[in-house]
Amino acid sequence: MERKNVWSSYGKKQLAELEKLNKNYRAFLDRGKTERECIREAVRLAQEAGYRDLKDVIKKGETLQSGDKVYNVCMEKAIALFHIGSKDIEKGMNILGAHVDSPRLDLKQNPLYEDTELAYLDTHYYGGIKKYQWVTLPLALHGVVVKKDGSRTEIVIGEKENDPAFCITDLLVHLSAEQLEKKASKAVEGEALDLLIGNIPLKDAEKDAVKENILALLKEQYDITEEDFLSAELEAVPAGKARECGIDRSMILAYGQDDRVCAYTSLEAMLDAKKVKRTACCILVDKEEIGSVGATGMQSRFFENTVAELLNCMGDYSELKLRRVLANSRMLSSDVSAAFDPAYASAFEKKNAAYFSHGIVFNKYTGARGKSGSNDANAEYMAQLRATLDKSQVAYQTAELGKVDFGGGGTIAYILALYGMQVIDCGVAVLNMHAPWEIVSKADVYEAKRCYAAFLQD
Ligand code: MN
Ligand code: MN
Numbered sequence: 001m002e003r004k005n006v007w008s009s010y011g012k013k014q015l016a017e018l019e020k021l022n023k024n025y026r027a028f029l030d031r032g033k034t035e036r037e038c039i040r041e042a043v044r045l046a047q048e049a050g051y052r053d054l055k056d057v058i059k060k061g062e063t064l065q066s067g068d069k070v071y072n073v074c075m076e077k078a079i080a081l082f083h084i085g086s087k088d089i090e091k092g093m094n095i096l097g098a099h100v101d102s103p104r105l106d107l108k109q110n111p112l113y114e115d116t117e118l119a120y121l122d123t124h125y126y127g128g129i130k131k132y133q134w135v136t137l138p139l140a141l142h143g144v145v146v147k148k149d150g151s152r153t154e155i156v157i158g159e160k161e162n163d164p165a166f167c168i169t170d171l172l173v174h175l176s177a178e179q180l181e182k183k184a185s186k187a188v189e190g191e192a193l194d195l196l197i198g199n200i201p202l203k204d205a206e207k208d209a210v211k212e213n214i215l216a217l218l219k220e221q222y223d224i225t226e227e228d229f230l231s232a233e234l235e236a237v238p239a240g241k242a243r244e245c246g247i248d249r250s251m252i253l254a255y256g257q258d259d260r261v262c263a264y265t266s267l268e269a270m271l272d273a274k275k276v277k278r279t280a281c282c283i284l285v286d287k288e289e290i291g292s293v294g295a296t297g298m299q300s301r302f303f304e305n306t307v308a309e310l311l312n313c314m315g316d317y318s319e320l321k322l323r324r325v326l327a328n329s330r331m332l333s334s335d336v337s338a339a340f341d342p343a344y345a346s347a348f349e350k351k352n353a354a355y356f357s358h359g360i361v362f363n364k365y366t367g368a369r370g371k372s373g374s375n376d377a378n379a380e381y382m383a384q385l386r387a388t389l390d391k392s393q394v395a396y397q398t399a400e401l402g403k404v405d406f407g408g409g410g411t412i413a414y415i416l417a418l419y420g421m422q423v424i425d426c427g428v429a430v431l432n433m434h435a436p437w438e439i440v441s442k443a444d445v446y447e448a449k450r451c452y453a454a455f456l457q458d
Helices: 012-031 035-048 054-059 209-222 226-231 257-272 302-313 319-327 342-347 379-391 413-417 442-457
Strands: 069-074 078-083 093-099 104-115 118-126 139-146 152-157 194-198 232-238 243-245 251-254 279-285 330-334 360-363 396-398 422-427 429-431 438-441
Touching: 012 035, 012 251, 012 257, 012 442, 035 069, 035 078, 035 139, 035 257, 035 279, 054 069, 054 302, 069 302, 078 257, 078 302, 093 257, 093 442, 104 139, 104 209, 104 226, 118 209, 118 232, 139 226, 194 209, 226 232, 251 442, 257 279, 257 330, 257 422, 257 429, 257 438, 257 442, 302 319, 330 413, 330 442, 360 442, 379 422, 379 442, 413 422, 438 442
Parallel strands: 093 279, 093 330, 330 422, 360 396
Antiparallel strands: 069 078, 078 279, 104 118, 104 232, 118 194, 139 152, 139 232, 243 251, 251 438, 360 422, 429 438
């Protein structure tokens, strides 16, 4: 089946739209390098687009009706947005879902130590990474430190031009004869992923003088003590901004595009939607990279509870109604797909691989070893989507994640499918997925947004 590189089909107007969207997407990536930062940015954009906080609506005892737009945030790490349609909500919603957490290195609860006059912050990696990719790179620290009195200090170090950055060292090649014989999974061990943060000793300190100096600086600059690390969430991420990639500027090179590329395009389509018949919904969740667990992951009742609150505000809550709304809903569960990489062609099956600039990717199923763990979408639903996308002339392709039995991966699709709704996996193709710097095609970003917009209007 022939599917074409979509760049050659664009006229002037579409190219201008594509560039604008991708510019805004890069700005979103720069402002959102952690799940909290992404949700904060989503709230800002939603408010600009006329969305109101559902918690305020509830507090004021207001009622909601067709045309109203609300959002609900869970612990600053997940959000659900709703745009109430003209049709009875019991007929179901059109739901877009994606995740905003990305692989990174989290500081341990007791992270600070000194060894041989060098101070370090010890980390535990989050999500699946190839550890050898995270050494000898400039890293930034993002996150919050919460004190016992509940006050919070937001921390971002390493993004501004004059900021210091951090680094994880690697052994010089001259002495690496032994290391280079090791398996790649063992060449750099998880416990060796510690951030180098200082070398100046505190005057007159008796022991661990470099560490003491760091603590003095932390106290002076951020008013935090070593104990405060116990209640902190600090994430080391690649330092620097998202950039265009290639002489032709056809791609974007950035950290955290899994899955912020789908999250941002879903959000944009949601905020852009003018009038909708079926109630539109967009969910951006946390913790996908570690199994969608926790209160802010997709497995949490947060989403279901929010829909219950929404129905209640519409003056029409019942347990049965809630179940019908969910069961009659349709969802695009978006997560990035592996783009075919000619350098590693043997990992892919060419007929069922995703290609850069061939549009948004649909995965009828994901999973590994005989589709295990997959939400296998129904043929009827895929047929309906084909009709919608062809009508709106959205470029799309279908793919599997690599060859049979080469590996696999999970998404949030199976969790929403528990309600008995139609769900399918889709998303944008990425090169170097889960590496510190990932690459996508700008055309695919554009087609993803167009796909989501067409879906919400369906
Ligand atoms: Mn993902
Ligand atoms: Mn991932």
